[in-house]
Amino acid sequence: MPSSPSRLSISGITSSILSQRASKGDRMSSRKPATGNTTSRKQGLPRLSVIVCTYNRKNMVLTALAHLRRQTLAYDQFEVIVVDNGSSDGTPGAVKAYVSAGSLEQRRPEDRWRVRVQHEPRHGLIYARNTGLSVASGEIAVFLDDDTLVDPTYLEQLLKTFDETGADAVGGRVELRWEAARPYWLTDDLLDILGYFSPASIRTPLPTAMAFSSCAFSVKVAALRAIGLCSPLLHRHSTASANTGIVDMCQRLRASGYTLWYEPNARVAHRVLQARLTRPFFVGRAYWEGRSEVLIHNTHFSRPQEVPQKHLSDPATLHELSTELLDMAQSAFVDRPLLFLAGKPSNERLHAAMAQARLWGHIRQQIQCIEHAPAQTDIPSVLLVHAGVSQDISFPLFHQAVEKQGIQATSSITEIPLSWLWQHRAYQSEAIGILHFYSPGAFNLTPGEQQRLWFLIRLARSLRIRIVTSDTGGWWQSTQDVHNLPRHTFEQNLMHHSDAIFTHTRQPDQLYPDKHLHQHARCFPPAGYLGHYATLLPRAEARYRLGLPASAGYTYLCFASYHSERELLFLLDAFEEARQAANATKQVFPGFQNIYLLIVGNIHDKQHLLLKRMAQYALHPSIHFYREQVTGENIPLHLGAANAVVLPHFALHNAGTLEPVMLALSYERPVIIPDLPRFRGMFFPRATSLYTAGSHSSLIQALHQVQTKAFQLHIKDRKTFAVHESWQEYARRVTDVYKHLLMGEN
Structure with a gap:
């Protein structure tokens, strides 16, 4: 740890954008040619995809781009992807204007840097990074925060480390740039909360207990896609630690046999804003780190049903909660008052407050998980509600096919268990449960049963559980008799309350004259039955x-x-x-x-x-x-x-x-x-x-x-x-809709 973290070795960190444009030609002449793997160059693709995510910080992202423009690595070796996370301050337009300013039409391809802007309306750092990764064309993804300033040799040093070590992920040295005076109570052991990262003075494999700093790291795209993208449930809360998803990613990379390296010569500066130099900021981060510990634990199970369920009736759960509550009470009513009375330094009292906040965050997250399904937006939990008629030949095949897609599917005959609704309520404002009604017109319900079902459907809506309907057609749609009017009304109302309607037709506008139903219809080819029954008799x-x-x-x-x-x-x-x-x-x-x-x-x-x-x-x-x-x-x-x-x-x-x-x-x-x-x-x-x-x-x-x-x-x-192939394909299409609905897409 340097004695003065405020000093940076990044030259020209305070240069303005105008001065960079003026000296652009000189920098081009000194730009180094690409080295190492040339496969991507032959294909016209960059080796590095630099992903910068931003939200309503126009000036910061422009400064970050200015430093990226000064890289010594050849422009044809990297691309820059700016992911706008729903900004309202004109960030996308400002980025495009800056990138196009002063462009020269006669410039050689290797002297043209590639920058594009992507839009991600769902708020959250993980959402934005996953969007950037989905359009990246390089073999290595470099993730940067919009408040980072990179050294001119940063990308060159990263690429050199990948080529010389065969690493799958590389993190560099992160120093701090103070935007305001450093408080006297801010000791060196708290600097990592602000993004400081310098575990060694030489290149070395990343220690097992460590994770990269969230503000600057790089991973091979193939490795990231092999372990699965980051879970949106670990996305950055407005006051949460941004490192939660990175800790999870590093653990999964190691578990899959990938190698992680640290390169001190790949340097960036992380800007420390004045708003972060307060005690409540550090206490808030400690609280969210406590919650993150529980979240990360639950994401390490390959299937949702493998995550241990917690119930209030379980003695082990009660013992765990009571122990943590006693520890927090001791911290709040004994340890912290004693530190104050003893006149201990303010940094010791801050550490005690952070320890208490971490405990409280851990307890809050544990309580939220009690009687709650595992939080996995990429693996939906579905309750299939069906009529249960014995001659229904399609529903058993559909249920089996959906389960083979890895979906946790539970079936119920015209009932919605209240316990299922409560266990699958929204998790940190993220939907995790889906109610799927299969041929609801076939439900033989009394008026009282219909009223009860509607109450539970409205309750599901209030708990942010998604609702879908399979309109497979049936005899009740072929009659206009008053006797069957309740079936018609129930089915039509349910489809109007659905986020998606699965059906089979090439003419949804004619099948559903109602515009609302037409817009929510998902039309898939029907599945077959070849091989499901015995050979036909002669x-x-x-x-x-x-x-x-x-x-x-x-x-x-x-x-x-x-x-x-x-x-x-x-x-x-x-x-x-x-x-x-x-x-x-x-x-x-x-x-x-x-x-x-x-x-x-x-x-x-x-x-x-x-x-x-x-x-x-x-x-x-x-x-x-x-x-x-x-x-x-x-x-x-x-x-x-x-x-x-x-x-x-x-x-x-x-x-x-x-x-x-x-x-x-x-x-x-x-x-x-x-x-x-x-x-x-x-x-x-x-x-x-x-x-x-x-x-x-x-x-x-x-x-x-x-x-x-x-x-x-x-x-x-x-x-x-063929019964197996066709039903698996149908279930795959349905599963894709499930996942899009949980991500907030219609």
Whole structure:
């Protein structure tokens, strides 16, 4: 530690920007050529990406840029990325004006320095640094605070150290530049809080117990991306220690086998503002360092569920808290008063106050973690709320696929546990939990249950838990009966309260005329079922087991559980009309002479209309009803007996669901679908027959046209319908939306 930290070896630290411009030409002539690895030069890429983050400190960042402009390293060896963290003082414009001022069009490429401005609206140093890293083109990222002043040889010394030692991360010497007189009570052992960093006088591997100073350090980009970017939950609070994320990064680099070095010749000066030269500033930093200890501990687990959960009922938790509270009480009511009465120097009393603040910060963070899920914004915790109907074939596959993406997913049948909401409430103003409602229109809720669910949804909103909805479609969207109005209302209101709506369509504007729903829709391709069920039974065997005659011709299959009663009546009438027309005039549709219709599954909205018609069709030789639930055991039987699957619908813009279509196509059965927003443009023309929704004549035409389809999956199509690959891809897309929502993006 030097006797006078205020003295710096950085020459010209007080030079003005104008004097730098005036001497720019002289500096260019003395600029050294690049040395070491030339791979990046051959590709036209810099070796170093200098990332400077700033927020409402226009003058400071301009001064920092002025010193970067004086580097002895060739300009083509580094780029400068200024990340504006939502400044309101005109910082971006000032930076661009400074960079472009005095530019020479005839300048050689190696004499042009590259500076660009990136915007990061989310406040926090880690957010800003991650943004800069995401656009960095160099192999080494150099992170600088906007209040640092670099020595002219700083970048050259860093690059030399990387090349000569093979280091993965290098930190330099950080000295202090006092913007005001140093207080008498500020002893040397407190200077590291202001950014001072000088662990050795020679180049050496960084000691294991140490971390770089946050204001200036460098890391290979490949190493940073390998260990994962810094957690936003460790971002810099307005009064928190900026070193929290750096301590975490250094620990993770060492744990992954990377080497860290210290180079004293790579020097910077950290400006110490007058506002930081007060006792409350140091006490506040100590408080946040205490909280940081708990945060860093929780971030070292690879999965959220590995972090030990703390509960008030746990004796170990109570003992730990009570011990720390007693220590803090002793510091507040015994140690500090005794120091004051004994007339001890003010620096000793400051150390005691900082020790007490650190304890209090540690306790506060421990209390916040009690009955709280681990804070990991990059690994969402999701509660999947679903209807729990046994014939739902898609939800179990979705749940499994999401868990394979590393998501901590818990499922619940039409319930939101209050304990889950409390455990996944926002953590330091960061959302960590997501409520995902899967096909909410299928929920069979009483008015009282709906009111309770709405109360919990509003509570989730107040706790800053994100809400998403999967609109997969269903029979309730195909009916306008008053009896099903509560389902419609509940689903529509829930989608209006959602941060994202997952659906399958190429026409979201037509599926959701409401602008709010349209803007929140996330449209993904549906997943398939190939390989999920057993191989289809041979057609002859399947028809024999279902009681169909050996002479049965083209056979249509309809899954009743996906349709309303009126839609099934619409299909029965169209089928009978087509059959009678074929018998009367055999020249019109010769393929209809021996057709059969299988209706499989339970009917949801029974209004006794179909029951009367069923009595009429009970003895019909060409129509067969199977009232059993659609399960994995009988799907190979029913699909094996059928030639095609038909979906009857009326002209309602949100009617229909793609589940039976993907099921049929996965097992090479063509489908008859309506020309509605959910279906339009989603499937192969060679595998589908379109009709005008609600039109008998159009449906009859489609029933005939589908008989000409000889559909087989091509090899390239099998990945789209394979159950494992398609559901994993769908879950990956959903997971990306989860993460964006937790980061505050819509």
